[in-house]
Amino acid sequence: QGHSQALMSSEVHRSGDYSCVHPPYKVHLVSRSPLVMYLEGFLTAEERGHLQELANGQFQQSAVAGAAGAAAVHSVRTSQSTTVPRDALVRCIEDRAIALQGFNMPASHLEPIQLVRYGPAQHYHYHTDWFTDAAAHATAAQGGNRASSIFAYVRAAAAAAAASDTSKANASSLTGGGTNFPLLDVPLRDERWCRFVDCDDEYEHGVTFRPVEGNAIYWENLLPLEGRRTRGDQRTLHAGLPVVSGEKIGMNIWTREAPLPPSVRGE
Numbered sequence: 264q265g266h267s268q269a270l271m272s273s274e275v276h277r278s279g280d281y282s283c284v285h286p287p288y289k290v291h292l293v294s295r296s297p298l299v300m301y302l303e304g305f306l307t308a309e310e311r312g313h314l315q316e317l318a319n320g321q322f323q324q325s326a327v328a329g330a331a332g333a334a335a336v337h338s339v340r341t342s343q344s345t346t347v348p349r350d351a352l353v354r355c356i357e358d359r360a361i362a363l364q365g366f367n368m369p370a371s372h373l374e375p376i377q378l379v380r381y382g383p384a385q386h387y388h389y390h391t392d393w394f395t396d397a398a399a400h401a402t403a404a405q406g407g408n409r410a411s412s413i414f415a416y417v418r419a420a421a422a423a424a425a426a427s428d429t430s431k432a433n434a435s436s437l438t439g440g441g442t443n444f445p446l447l448d449v450p451l452r453d454e455r456w457c458r459f460v461d462c463d464d465e466y467e468h469g470v471t472f473r474p475v476e477g478n479a480i481y482w483e484n485l486l487p488l489e490g491r492r493t494r495g496d497q498r499t500l501h502a503g504l505p506v507v508s509g510e511k512i513g514m515n516i517w518t519r520e521a522p523l524p525p526s527v528r529g530e
């Protein structure tokens with residue numbers, strides 16, 4: 264009796280034998296300005312496994328938005344990426360991203376969830392998630408700019424060995440691959456942070472988050488100007504540092520200022 268009441272009062276969506284049950288993740292404030300929050304346990308092991316299945320065989324060389332407005336494959340981002348189709352589990356993660364941001368933003372503000380994969384030596388050089396070339400990428404018709412980012416660690420492990428491959432190279436666990444925010448001026452002095460951030464890092468280098476499976480970083484990309492105008496916050500500059508060994512898979516959820524056109528958002 265108590266059990267079924269608990270199920271009824273929490274939000275449970277069913278689709279086939281899948282139920283959307285949000286994990287009780289913990290939020291740790293990293294910075295008030297820019298707003299950065301650390302989300303411990305944002306993705307469950309089931310979700311991480313399912314996301315990797317959806318992406319299996321789909322990864323392609325990542326594109327970077329180029330100055331001419333065309334997506335260009337560029338050495339600043341040597342990882343591979345893919346968007347994932349929106350099934351019941353992916354919708355569950357989207358619901359969580361909306362709830363985190365105050366419930367009242369429609370799902371149409373969310374870009375399709377993107378996964379990004381890095382092998383040894385692969386990295387994403389310093390960039391902002393907000394578009395610096397707003398005229399090309401952030402018009403009202405395109406949903407405006409990227410108001411917030413959620414970056415989660417889906418996989419941080421030894422590379423999945425090919426069945427035929429017994430070499431030791433594939434067996435080494437993930438080293439490197441942190442997410443560095445060089446302009447984030449927040450000395451995280453409590454040693455409890457050291458599970459999540461690189462406490463050995465030089466003070467001048469801002470904050471480097473360790474790739475910890477299931478955990479995520481949330482931050483806001485834009486600062487208000489007068490009226491409804493906004494500008495990008497340069498302090499959100501960040502990089503995916505080079506992976507040294509193993510494999511890293513991350514998940515991006517980008518929230519736009521306004522609804523995306525259905526052609527971008529999908530169903």
Ligand SMILES: O=C(O)CCC(=O)C(=O)O
Nearest residue numbers: 379387441442502503513
């Ligand atoms: O890989 C990382 O740690 C960061 C990735 C990133 O910033 C992005 O995909 O926009």
Ligand SMILES: [Fe+2]
Nearest residue numbers: 390391392501
């Ligand atoms: Fe980024």
